[in-house]
Every structure is written in structure tokens, then in C-alpha cells.
Amino acid sequence: MADSSADRVRVVIVDDHAMFRVGVKAELGDAVDVVGEGYDVDSAVAAIEQQQPAVVLLDVHLPGGGGVEVIRRSQAPDTRYLALSVSDAAEDVIGTIRGGARGYVTKTITGPELVDAIKRVQLGDAVFSPRLAGFVLDAFAGSIEVASVDEDLDRLSEREREVMRLIARGYAYKEVAKELFISIKTVETHMSSVLRKLQLSSRHELTKWASDRRLL
Structure with missing residues (x-):
């Protein structure tokens, strides 16, 4: 039996592709409560501040400044951010985590895996697609020089x-x-x-x- 909407994690989806947002909502089904959407930095910040969701599914590359800018500008102290991106490049992963995201998964993730990741991030866990965790460990161990932008x-x-x-x-x-x-x-x-x-x-x-x- 599905949870009532009051019990489901409230989620805002941020991605500049409308078709992708529709696909993510379909994959999530009734497992979470999608309460808003954003397609660029300004619309994302507005949706987050209006809805105060538990978790934001956030694309890294967005018109208007990118996912980190959304985190920086949003006034939603209890909201957690889970990056969902086509990019698995080290500088994107590390930059987004340093910007305040609690996790980073790629768009190859399955629907059930994404639901699990959202619920874990809501509870405060850090969640990464398997190979991405190594980037973060390397960065904070000092073996990747993140500051040098090519x-x-x-x-x-x-x-x-x-x-x-x-x-x-x-x-x-x-x-x-x-x-x-x-x-x-x-x-x-x-x-x-x-x-x-x-x-x-x-x-x-x-x-x-x-x-x-x-x-x-």
C-alpha cells in the first residue's frame, strides 16, 4: 500500500529538459511527493523557497549559473540536495558536493535506486553512484587539485x-x-x-x- 502524501518525501525536481523531468516523475511514481519543478536557477530557487521540500533533485548544469548557484541562493535551511546529472566528471562531482549537496548520482540510475537515494539523503546520508565516491575521497585526501580549473x-x-x-x-x-x-x-x-x-x-x-x- 502506498504511503499517504503526508508521509512521502517532498521533492522538487530541477532540470532544464522538460522531457527529462516528466521521465523522472514517472520513474518515481507514488514513492515520493513531487511538489515543484525548476528549469533554470531562478525558477529552481523560487520553487524551493515556496515549497520548502525535504529533497531537491538537482541537475549540475543549468541556465543561469548551475546547480551550486541554486544551493547558494535558496533560503531553505532544512532542504537537502541530491545532484542528478549526466556528468560524472571529477570536478563536477567535487564542486557540487563542496557547494552543499548531500549526494551525487548519474542519470543511468534506475527508478527504485533513485527513490532509495532520495530517502537516504532525507535521512542525512551521503549518497553517491559507486565510482563517484572515489573522486570525493581523493579530493578530500588531497590527491586531486580541484582549485586548478583548466x-x-x-x-x-x-x-x-x-x-x-x-x-x-x-x-x-x-x-x-x-x-x-x-x-x-x-x-x-x-x-x-x-x-x-x-x-x-x-x-x-x-x-x-x-x-x-x-x-x-
């Missing part, structure tokens, strides 16, 4: 970074388009821009570039 990476927009990482991991353009809810033509445009800005000439060079910077 100059080359700074040239790329947030969307270009997402495309770059997926292409560097061997995703086909069609797979990247599906993952990011954009067209194949848009993927091609972003990829051309990435190669131009980084002064690279092929996917192979891009993979090596990303690997050297621990972005894979």
Missing part, C-alpha cells in the same frame, strides 16, 4: 562540455542526442565548436585530451 575547459559552454565528455567516451552522435535530448545536427554543431576551441582535429585526439585531464 583554461581550455573554460572556453567550452556547459552544453559543449556535456557533448565533449560523451563523445570522448565513445558515444555515437545519435547516442549523445538521445542522452541530452537534442538533435543529431545540434550534437554535430557542438562537436565542431569543441574541436575548434580546443584546437583538436579528431575524436581520437579529443579522447586523449579528456583522459589526460581526468574528465572521463
Whole structure:
């Protein structure tokens, strides 16, 4: 028997893709109570302050400043934040945790796993997808220099970074388009821009570039 709405964890979902928000709500079903949504920093802050949810599912890359900016600006002292992102790059994971999130999971997570992660974060646990926990341990042990932001990476927009990482991991353009809810033509445009800005000439060079910077 499902919990009554009064007993379910109150959640706000923040992601700039409407289709993804719909999909997450469908996966969560009646296991939690989705009380609001946001698609950029301003709408996320407004929804969080109005609803004061127990947990915010927060995308890392958002129009208007990103997930960390949402945490910084939101006036909701009892709310906890769980990052849900396509990115599993070390600097995104560590930056988001340092920004105040209680956990970080990737969008490959299943519905039941996400429900469990939300409930654990509400109770105060720190929750990570398995390989991401190592990034955090390494960072706080001092073996990753988080403060050094790569100059080359700074040239790329947030969307270009997402495309770059997926292409560097061997995703086909069609797979990247599906993952990011954009067209194949848009993927091609972003990829051309990435190669131009980084002064690279092929996917192979891009993979090596990303690997050297621990972005894979």
C-alpha cells in the first residue's frame, strides 16, 4: 500500500529538459511527493523557497549559473540536495558536493535506486553512484587539485562540455542526442565548436585530451 502524501518525501525536481523531468516523475511514481519543478536557477530557487521540500533533485548544469548557484541562493535551511546529472566528471562531482549537496548520482540510475537515494539523503546520508565516491575521497585526501580549473575547459559552454565528455567516451552522435535530448545536427554543431576551441582535429585526439585531464 502506498504511503499517504503526508508521509512521502517532498521533492522538487530541477532540470532544464522538460522531457527529462516528466521521465523522472514517472520513474518515481507514488514513492515520493513531487511538489515543484525548476528549469533554470531562478525558477529552481523560487520553487524551493515556496515549497520548502525535504529533497531537491538537482541537475549540475543549468541556465543561469548551475546547480551550486541554486544551493547558494535558496533560503531553505532544512532542504537537502541530491545532484542528478549526466556528468560524472571529477570536478563536477567535487564542486557540487563542496557547494552543499548531500549526494551525487548519474542519470543511468534506475527508478527504485533513485527513490532509495532520495530517502537516504532525507535521512542525512551521503549518497553517491559507486565510482563517484572515489573522486570525493581523493579530493578530500588531497590527491586531486580541484582549485586548478583548466583554461581550455573554460572556453567550452556547459552544453559543449556535456557533448565533449560523451563523445570522448565513445558515444555515437545519435547516442549523445538521445542522452541530452537534442538533435543529431545540434550534437554535430557542438562537436565542431569543441574541436575548434580546443584546437583538436579528431575524436581520437579529443579522447586523449579528456583522459589526460581526468574528465572521463
